Amino acid sequence: xxxxxxxxxxxxxxxxxxxxxxxxxxxxxxxxxxxxxxxx
Amino acid sequence: xxxxxxxxxxxxxxxxxxxxxxxxxxxxxxxxxxxxxxxxxxxxxxxxxxxxxxxxxxxxxxxxxxxxxxxxxxxxxxxxxxxxxxxxxxxxxxxxxxxxxxxxxxxxxxxxxxxxxxxxxxxxxxxxxxxxxxxxxxxxxxxxxxxxxxxxxxxxxxxxxxxxxxxxxxxxxxxxxxxxxxxxxxxxxxxxxxxxxxxxxxxxxxxxxxxxxxxxxxxxxxxxxxxxxxxxxxxxxxxxxxxxxxxxxxxxxxxxxxxxxxxxxxxxxxxxxxxxxxxxxxxxxxxxxxxxxxxxxxxxxxxxxxxxxxxxxxxxxxxxxxxxxxxxxxxxxxxxxxxxxxxxxxxxxxxxxxxxxxxxxxxxxxxxxxxxxxxxxxxxxxxxxxxxxxxxxxxxxxxxxxxxxxxxxxxxxxxxxxxxxxxxxxxxxxxxxxxxxxxxxxxxxxxxxxxxxxxxxxxxxxxxxxxxxxxxxxxxx
Numbered sequence: 001x002x003x004x005x006x007x008x009x010x011x012x013x014x015x016x017x018x019x020x021x022x023x024x025x026x027x028x029x030x031x032x033x034x035x036x037x038x039x040x
Numbered sequence: 041x042x043x044x045x046x047x048x049x050x051x052x053x054x055x056x057x058x059x060x061x062x063x064x065x066x067x068x069x070x071x072x073x074x075x076x077x078x079x080x081x082x083x084x085x086x087x088x089x090x091x092x093x094x095x096x097x098x099x100x101x102x103x104x105x106x107x108x109x110x111x112x113x114x115x116x117x118x119x120x121x122x123x124x125x126x127x128x129x130x131x132x133x134x135x136x137x138x139x140x141x142x143x144x145x146x147x148x149x150x151x152x153x154x155x156x157x158x159x160x161x162x163x164x165x166x167x168x169x170x171x172x173x174x175x176x177x178x179x180x181x182x183x184x185x186x187x188x189x190x191x192x193x194x195x196x197x198x199x200x201x202x203x204x205x206x207x208x209x210x211x212x213x214x215x216x217x218x219x220x221x222x223x224x225x226x227x228x229x230x231x232x233x234x235x236x237x238x239x240x241x242x243x244x245x246x247x248x249x250x251x252x253x254x255x256x257x258x259x260x261x262x263x264x265x266x267x268x269x270x271x272x273x274x275x276x277x278x279x280x281x282x283x284x285x286x287x288x289x290x291x292x293x294x295x296x297x298x299x300x301x302x303x304x305x306x307x308x309x310x311x312x313x314x315x316x317x318x319x320x321x322x323x324x325x326x327x328x329x330x331x332x333x334x335x336x337x338x339x340x341x342x343x344x345x346x347x348x349x350x351x352x353x354x355x356x357x358x359x360x361x362x363x364x365x366x367x368x369x370x371x372x373x374x375x376x377x378x379x380x381x382x383x384x385x386x387x388x389x390x391x392x393x394x395x396x397x398x399x400x401x402x403x404x405x406x407x408x409x410x411x412x413x414x415x416x417x418x419x420x421x422x423x424x425x426x427x428x429x430x431x432x433x434x435x436x437x438x439x440x441x442x443x444x445x446x447x448x449x450x451x452x453x454x455x456x457x458x459x460x461x462x463x464x465x466x467x468x469x470x471x472x473x474x475x476x477x478x479x480x481x482x483x484x485x486x487x488x489x490x491x492x493x494x495x496x497x498x499x500x501x502x503x504x505x506x507x508x509x510x511x512x513x514x515x516x517x
Contacts, residue, residue: 005275005487013488014454022490026459033441033461033482034516 042068042426045128045143047118047320049074049102050082051408052379053149054506055415055517056422061109062508063423071112071141073130077102079506083408084499085178086217089170089312090225091186092450095179105507114141118320121146123336123372124327145422148343149378149415152317155206161289162205162315168291169205170312172218181312185222188310192226192234198309201294203240205313207285210250210403212241215314216269217447223276224449224456232277239273239280240294240306240313243402244389246270246282249444250402251465252389255476256484262475265460268485272448272458281306283392285400286313301395317403319343320381335371342383345369345376349385356386360438360468366431367418374425376418379411384437388466409442410465412517438466441482445495448487457491460484 005013012018044060046053049072060070078099087093106113116139120129128141154173156163164170170181188198202219204212219239226232239246247253247265254265273280283299294306294313319341324333337343346369348362356362362385369375377383384404391401406414413435421431441463449455461484467477474480505515 005271010275013456016489019489019493022486022488023493026486026490026494029459029461029482029484030443031516033443033463036441036463036479036482 042144043142044068044070044145044147044422044426045141046070046072046147046149047128048149048151048379048381049079050149050151050379051411052151052381052415053147054079055412056147056149056378056419057106057111058109058506058508058512059416059419060422061106061111062513064426065110068426069112070110071114072102072106073114073116073118073128073141074102075115075117075133077113077115080175081499081503081506083214085172085175086214086221086447087450088175088178089172089181089185089218090221091182092221092225095175098175100503100507109508114139118150118322120323120325121336121375122325123332123375126374143374145374145376145425147376147378147418147422148320148322148381149411150320150381152380153319153321153341155316155318158316159206159286159288162286162313168289168311170310171315172214172312173211173314185310189226189229189231191309192231195234197234197236199236199238199307201238201240201306201308201311201313203313204242204402205286205289206316207242207287207297207398207400208403209242209314209316210405211314211317211407212243212249212402213405213444213446215241215312216249218312219278220272220276220446220448221450223278224451237276237278238306239278240284240286240296241280241282241402242285242400243282244392246273246280248282248389248402250387250389250405251462252467252476254460254462254483254485255474255478255480257480265485268458268487272487283400285394285398287398289313297394297396297398297400299392299394299400301398317380319383336369338383340383343369343375343377343381345382347383347385349383351385353386353391357467358469360436360464360466360470362386363436363438363466365434365436366421367414368421368431376422378414378418380406382406382414404437404466406437408444409517410437410440413440416517436466438464438468440465445491445498447492447495449492450496452492452496454489455492456487456489457495458485458487459491459494
């Protein structure tokens, strides 16, 4: 099954304001993943 | 005063050296052995290979960093380890002959030995393919790619093949980054219609990446990494073939076998194929001078540690504790291995042997964040052993999170990257009894410009961290 990336999604992927928000979210996600790791 | 020797200054070795130096450097004797006098930031060699980054931006000199941390630096190649007499035999890079480096604790963190010889015709020196697995290779690959681009500018159509060059290769992520970066580069130069791009890989399915692929939840629906990569390749007009084990390369032709045992060939004008990775390949000797290499390392040269070896794959997939916790050799408790150098108990992805007996299996990745984490764990345990006499740190790959930012165009304005967060790296079906054995809340992937910013930020923060600059410990591995 191939899921086409629509034009709307492509715009979303390159919208600077939305992507700035995603940048913050992705940083938090990675920090959360690190925290989920044992970090022993 | 304890003597600690670290062999290798990649992600695992450099991370370990900084922890060891900061905790023990003033009171104990820490030595790093490395063939080169610079650290190389491997993830950015993808950009070097497409001419988007100067090679100098991916390296820094090791000696000034080690001076700051009271670490001795021995530039050379370790060739043999005398496990009872506790020393490493080193061939000095300056032509000064052999030298013995004595240790009480040894950390082997050499990274991968690139086995181009494992596939006839593979590699930039003795073969017909390019590589981005070392900095000189990435520079050479960039030049070859530009020659290909020059032919396109003259109107010639070119076929570019990127993927894995051995049936048991790993590091598909780097190859994926490379092919998508080539797409972006050609698009920018207005030459995309002059190139056919093909992904050729040993993975069971697209997006397997040697970690059995990913499942994520998006807006209530489950999406797989297979679907995700298909949609990217569809968007970028990249053809793909998986379940192919490359057997041989001749000028302009790649010969492979597939899962069903069928043989075939693929033409190319330019190709970058990842070779098989092997372990360090040292010879180990006991106190009587007997060669005990077969007891210390597996057939691939990877160092045996505290994993449960010999399980069949189905049992291994149900046994997360089979993955090593402290990366310590069971016979010689003062020898540790980190990063690619340790022997995993098996593959994460389901192995496959075709009717001709050829194993076509994506090997488990142990690079980047995974290497850094293991480097930290082993260093902290060595510090523990010296200061307290017992280890207090452990982290299996079945308990470890990893983030991978796969660049798909480096521009901070219109670049892109796939950001993949995976937890745990090795599925743990007991803790996460879902289809993929992973935490569906943490495991995620998405594509967009934010990823390109992340990739650039991570380049800068890691170059900062691994030089031991202010706050280096606060940057997670």
